Amino acid sequence: MAEYFGRLEPANTVPHWSSSQSPALSRVMQGELCAGCGLCAGMAPDKIALRLTPEGFARPYPLGPALAPEEESTVARACPGSEIAPWPDSSAATNVHPMWGPIARSLEGHANDPAVRFVGSSGGILSALAIHALTSGAVDAVVHMGGDDAVPTLNRLRVSTSAAEILAAAGSRYGPSPVLSDIGALLDDPRRFIIIGKPCDIGALRQLARVDARVDQRFRWMLSFFCGGMPSLAGTDAIVAAVGLKGAKLSAFRYRGNGWPGTARAEATDGRSGEMSYAESWGRYLSSRVQYRCKICPDAVGGTADIAAADAWYGGESGYPQFDERDGRSLILVRSAAGAELLDLALAAGTCSATPLAVGEIDLMQPAQARRKRLIAARTMAALLLFQPVPKMRGLAVGTAARQARFAEQLKNLLGSARRIVQGRR
Numbered sequence: 266m267a268e269y270f271g272r273l274e275p276a277n278t279v280p281h282w283s284s285s286q287s288p289a290l291s292r293v294m295q296g297e298l299c300a301g302c303g304l305c306a307g308m309a310p311d312k313i314a315l316r317l318t319p320e321g322f323a324r325p326y327p328l329g330p331a332l333a334p335e336e337e338s339t340v341a342r343a344c345p346g347s348e349i350a351p352w353p354d355s356s357a358a359t360n361v362h363p364m365w366g367p368i369a370r371s372l373e374g375h376a377n378d379p380a381v382r383f384v385g386s387s388g389g390i391l392s393a394l395a396i397h398a399l400t401s402g403a404v405d406a407v408v409h410m411g412g413d414d415a416v417p418t419l420n421r422l423r424v425s426t427s428a429a430e431i432l433a434a435a436g437s438r439y440g441p442s443p444v445l446s447d448i449g450a451l452l453d454d455p456r457r458f459i460i461i462g463k464p465c466d467i468g469a470l471r472q473l474a475r476v477d478a479r480v481d482q483r484f485r486w487m488l489s490f491f492c493g494g495m496p497s498l499a500g501t502d503a504i505v506a507a508v509g510l511k512g513a514k515l516s517a518f519r520y521r522g523n524g525w526p527g528t529a530r531a532e533a534t535d536g537r538s539g540e541m542s543y544a545e546s547w548g549r550y551l552s553s554r555v556q557y558r559c560k561i562c563p564d565a566v567g568g569t570a571d572i573a574a575a576d577a578w579y580g581g582e583s584g585y586p587q588f589d590e591r592d593g594r595s596l597i598l599v600r601s602a603a604g605a606e607l608l609d610l611a612l613a614a615g616t617c618s619a620t621p622l623a624v625g626e627i628d629l630m631q632p633a634q635a636r637r638k639r640l641i642a643a644r645t646m647a648a649l650l651l652f653q654p655v656p657k658m659r660g661l662a663v664g665t666a667a668r669q670a671r672f673a674e675q676l677k678n679l680l681g682s683a684r685r686i687v688q689g690r691r
Contacts, residue, residue, distance in 0.1 A: 303443030351660025366568025508539025
């Protein structure tokens, strides 16, 4: 039976951190740099509560006492709003691409179980790898996010111990997803885990591993995905309203899946339901509500994970992906020796299938990710010129990526970012 960690409770105020309570968190909150990963609350649960802000983001709220020096040092080092984990250095086996990060192997593939492939957000590859790691006995449990059974638009942290539990939570969750909100308890747990998290979650874990040896002892594999950014819960509520179920008590809600890309679907307890295409739900309601930290993220591709996956979109005549319904297909980037081991074990067992993919094809599958990476330098420069803090971003090829952008594009983003900061609407 899966274990469920606490639900995010709403708060009526915006959290305020003073430098006397935590210099690191004060700086992060001042610059709106919080990623909502929950690591700070997980490491200091007696001093930090993670709650939903009025606009619908997961944020740390101080419970009163100042962080102890060792707690402050850990937060300053591991918080992805303070310092972003660098990509591993290139080696003979791993090339580092300025857009796509460390690449030992580039493939496209899918889960071989039709149910896993259908329910997953793309080809179901991350679910398939997690299921194989668990059922083969290589790990004891899977740490991941899933919908809240009682409040389906919310997410809850799950620790799953069966393939059925993993599958029940499969699919993207485009809302607050603090997968590290109970990391302290997980590090105290003697079991071995595989974790599926956002790029910032995995980066935070890698940083935490530098100061806490238990991370590498507990987490045998870390999996991630290409992330378009974390929208507020207000985006989810807007979808529910748009499909005609505003105010209804929901029995289920999913953002996509059950096909590729699948539809956003809300179901009410009175039998009513409503659906919306992925293109409309993401393009109209969710992407416009993404938090600021995601707009300046230099590693939205999971460069510190053992394996990162993404939608292997088919390109259209316009040069941008097409979202017609098809059999799911995943882009798979193996980034470490541990990741190669896991994929090879799953391939040998017939859990999934994969074929080599030229790295140049990724540009056609994920053009929005490439564009964002090219513009990170301009966006962060706007903040710095206005004396606003930004996270430390060393070893992430930000400058190399920026040199691939046109000057006009850089200038437009610098000025636009500066204007939004001044207007208070980052």
